[in-house]
Amino acid sequence: MIENQTQKERALLVGCQLPNMDDERFLYSLDELASLTNTAKGEVMMSLSQKRNKVHSATYIGKGKIEEISALEKELEIDLIIFNDELSPSQTRNLSEKFEARVIDRTQLILDIFASRAKSKEGKLQVELAQYEYLLPRLAGQGLALSRLGGGIGTRGPGETKLEADRRHIRRRIDEIKGQLQTIVEHRNRYRERRKKNQVFQISLVGYTNAGKSTIFNRLTEAGSFEENLLFATLDPMTRKFLLPCGLTTLLTDTVGFIEDLPTSLIAAFRSTLEEVKEADLILHVVDCSNPDYFNHEKTVYRILEDLDVKDIPILTVYNKKDLVTTQFVPSTNDMVFISAYDQADLNTLQEKIETKIISQMEFYHLFIPGTEGRLLAQLKSETVLLEQLFNEQKELYECKGYINPSLALYQQTKDLHLQ
Incomplete structure (x- = not known):
């Protein structure tokens, strides 16, 4: 246990609050960054924030805040400084020159978690593609910084030597990955067509990361999908047979969790995986109703579904973790069920509700x-x-x-x- 603690990287979180973000939303965003850091096996030593009318074009934050971070970096023995937005290549370069600790942004942190979570060949290729596309415009001047990396958060996935290779090599690798992914996508499409031909009723679980999708999936199908109280515990989609009490055989798919400000490169890379949702006859939208920010989580999920052009598919909202609700929770829809995934009676109610939704389409x-x-x-x-x-x-x-x-x-x- 002690040895595990010493391996954790000591992180300092930095956020910039702009006028369009209220205090509550901003604090939730920083809390989420802390959860992401924890998921990536980092230890948050401190969070800093600055209110600005707009981010500093060269360094994201102001000169005074940079001096404050420099002092804290030595005092708290910081290994890693994580910024709560996607930094431009020049911002990353300028900030890296001002601090001894490594500088990464929210996007890089999410990419790192995805790299450690991907298990299937497709998942690994999708993450590698997203990482290369993120790194390509940031290669200039990174040679020195990369040569002194000793591994750690934000460095998993493509190895150090690959990152130091020239742009031509990386572009070639991107083309290779896209070709391999295309083959997998074609195979997935053939599999989908076969399922369509068999005309089995398809249900997709969607929701914000860590809402409890995998727990519900496992309880309903006994599939053994990885579940843990971490962000992005599930990365590779899984489909299993799900037998309803009325005897109808359906297919239930567990999907990757959504998150606010999910890097566009990741949405593009995982598009083929998320396409599964478009084929569904019913969507179960799982919401962690114990999270104070549940309403914004719901909005994020609906926004991503819209981006994926998912429309006219019936949605049943599943408010999960009812046993942990502490706030004045108000459901956003009447078409919902209120459950704890660990309560068998609640799961039975959920199955009855699914049956009712299915029958309404028949x-x-x-x-x-x-x-x-x-x-x-x-x-x-x-x-x-x-x-x-x-x-x-x-x-x-x-x-x-x-x-x-x-x-x-x-x-x-x-x-x-x-x-x-």
């Missing part, structure tokens, strides 16, 4: 089917919401009642049968 059927149609009876059980199946002795037929998705191939078959 059409009622009442069929009489001969006993010789065993395959059709089995399909009704697995592909539709079968409410009732009784053998009618008078007609010597099975009487079936339930709900069916009109987009199913099976739907036309039922139309051809005698509807009562």
Whole structure:
């Protein structure tokens, strides 16, 4: 335990509050930066902030604040100074010259966490692509700074020697990665088409990072997706079969968490992964209702869904962590369910609510089917919401009642049968 503590890098956080950001939002933003630092295995020693009308074009913050950081850097033995915005290449260069500690920005910190979290080949390639695209305009004058890096936060992913290589090499590597990702995307699209052909109802979990998506995913599917109280615990999407109490088989997908000011390079890199959401028949929007900033988290998720051109897909809001709610929480929508992912009764309520949402998109059927149609009876059980199946002795037929998705191939078959 003691050894673990000594390995943590000592970080100083720096934020600049502009007129368009109120005090509460700004403080939450700095708290989130501290959580990101903790996730990256850093130890926050102190947070500093400065109010300005606009950021300093050369150094992001003013001269007085730079002098204050220089004094604190020695006093607190700081290894790393993290800025709460994306710094321009010249700002990073100028600030690096003024401090002994390494200087990174919010984007670099998020990229670093993604690099340590990616497990699949696709995830690793997506992160590497985002890192190279972030670093390419910042290569000039980085040689000296990079040569004295000894690893640590903000340096994971592409190795030091790769970063010192010339731009041509990095551009070539970017092209290679894009080619490999294109192959993976094509494979993913083929897989999606196959799923569409099978016409299984698809549900996607989305939400702000650390809202509890993976916990809900695991409890519903027993899939064993990585879950921990950390930001970006899940990076690689996972899809598993999810059997509803009514007997309908669906597919449930766990996705990467969203975050405010998610680097554009990352959104672009993970676009193919996030495309999964566009294929969903129902979106479960998981919100941590115990977080004081839950309302802004919701807005961030809706904004990213809009950017991904996700529209006309029904959304059920799942307010999670109800056992931890301490503030005066007010739901933003009526179409919601209030749960704790660790409470089985709450999970049962969630499943019932999902069933209700699914049924609202379906059409009622009442069929009489001969006993010789065993395959059709089995399909009704697995592909539709079968409410009732009784053998009618008078007609010597099975009487079936339930709900069916009109987009199913099976739907036309039922139309051809005698509807009562």
